[in-house]
Amino acid sequence: MYKIMTAGPSQVRENVRLARSVETTNPDIDIEFIEYYKSICDKLEGLMNCSGTAYILGGEGILGLEAACASLTEAGDRVLVLDNGIFGKGFADFVTLYGGSPYLYASDYREPFDIAKLKNFLEKDSDFKYATVVHCDTPSGLLNPIDEICPLLAEYGILNVVDSVAGMFGEPVDFDNSCIDILCGGSQKALSAPPGLTMVWVSDKAMKSMENRKTRIASFYANLLTFKTYYEDKWFPYTMPISDINGLGQAVDNVLEDKEILQRHAKIAIATREAVLDAGLQMYVRGGYSNTVTVIEVPEGITDVEILQFVKDKYNILISNSFDVLAGKVIRIGHMGESSNYADVKLTLEALDDAFASYGVKLKANLATSFERHYTMS
Numbered sequence: 001m002y003k004i005m006t007a008g009p010s011q012v013r014e015n016v017r018l019a020r021s022v023e024t025t026n027p028d029i030d031i032e033f034i035e036y037y038k039s040i041c042d043k044l045e046g047l048m049n050c051s052g053t054a055y056i057l058g059g060e061g062i063l064g065l066e067a068a069c070a071s072l073t074e075a076g077d078r079v080l081v082l083d084n085g086i087f088g089k090g091f092a093d094f095v096t097l098y099g100g101s102p103y104l105y106a107s108d109y110r111e112p113f114d115i116a117k118l119k120n121f122l123e124k125d126s127d128f129k130y131a132t133v134v135h136c137d138t139p140s141g142l143l144n145p146i147d148e149i150c151p152l153l154a155e156y157g158i159l160n161v162v163d164s165v166a167g168m169f170g171e172p173v174d175f176d177n178s179c180i181d182i183l184c185g186g187s188q189k190a191l192s193a194p195p196g197l198t199m200v201w202v203s204d205k206a207m208k209s210m211e212n213r214k215t216r217i218a219s220f221y222a223n224l225l226t227f228k229t230y231y232e233d234k235w236f237p238y239t240m241p242i243s244d245i246n247g248l249g250q251a252v253d254n255v256l257e258d259k260e261i262l263q264r265h266a267k268i269a270i271a272t273r274e275a276v277l278d279a280g281l282q283m284y285v286r287g288g289y290s291n292t293v294t295v296i297e298v299p300e301g302i303t304d305v306e307i308l309q310f311v312k313d314k315y316n317i318l319i320s321n322s323f324d325v326l327a328g329k330v331i332r333i334g335h336m337g338e339s340s341n342y343a344d345v346k347l348t349l350e351a352l353d354d355a356f357a358s359y360g361v362k363l364k365a366n367l368a369t370s371f372e373r374h375y376t377m378s
């Protein structure tokens with residue numbers, strides 16, 4: 001078995017794996033399951049400080065993004081797509097698929113959005129039904145200040161959809177105080193359950209907007225309104241993947257018990273970044289570093305594929321490279337959820353030290369030793 005240090009999926013704790021193996025009931029008709037599902041949603045609402053409603057959808061993280069766009073978009077709607085990363089830009093496809101007209105607000109992929117500039121833009125054009133923004137754009141590791149962006153959009157009467165699939169549980173998210181309308185999360189990132197589930201949190205405002213549509217939502221599976229009355233009606237739009245949800249419930253309890261979870265992510269991430277700088281390597285982004293993933297430019301003398309292969313073959317560790325416009329340019333260490341622990345990150349950096357040395361790439365300092373020093377000093 002490999003040690004998973006990728007930018008998601010992350011490691012899964014044994015109690016989550018065991019929870020997935022318990023005997024199952026019929027989730028369509030057993031009231032106990034509906035109560036259990038609701039209890040997890042209640043906890044998710046508490047964790048994100050959400051006075052709206054959380055739902056768990058049976059489908060991979062992408063389903064949440066698509067469901068948000070499917071449920072809000074009507075033909076001809078103008079949608080502001082905040083694009084400073086690969087996932088950021090990707091929202092335009094969902095908007096288009098459901099008949100909307102995306103406006104790409106593009107900005108440097110190495111920097112978080114500048115709030116003053118965005119405000120300037122909105123002064124001139126704010127005629128958008130909603131906007132999409134990514135919290136942590138995982139392919140680059142860029143973190144956007146959703147706590148500033150979403151309230152600004154709200155000032156201009158624009159609803160927002162936030163993809164925090166790779167941010168939440170490793171970075172703070174405050175749904176109510178950040179004026180978020182639809183928040184998307186996935187099971188397989190910092191929550192550390194296996195892939196397969198999407199969580200969405202929906203504000204009352206966003207729910208009203210869906211209810212007030214003139215046209216029907218052009219999807220069944222990605223229609224968030226179909227979940228609205230599941231609890232009153234004791235009915236789900238499709239059979240819930242009960243074993244996945246049992247695992248998710250345990251992962252949520254693990255997070256609730258882990259009072260230091262955000263501090264731990266920060267401490268590990270900061271020490272990792274310091275080690276990268278000491279070694280004379282470059283992070284891809286210049287500010288706006290996510291505490292869930294560190295994205296390092298591939299230095300001269302080695303390729304991303306060679307690095308991944310080396311740490312996999314010799315150390316049994318899986319890390320990520322990237323794709324799209326970042327293909328070949330960077331490697332990524334995921335320190336999210338269960339993978340955000342001192343021993344595993346240190347071992348990953350040792351493996352990288354070895355990979356670089358083997359290919360004759362000279363570092364200014366040893367990554368693992370620097371990491372250890374910065375970690376213990378902090």
Ligand SMILES: *Cc1c(COP(=O)(O)O)cnc(C)c1O
Nearest residue numbers: 008061062087136137138165166
């Ligand atoms: C992982 C991730 C998703 C979910 O999509 P995948 O199918 O796992 O690629 C969505 N958004 C972001 C920012 C992610 O990191």
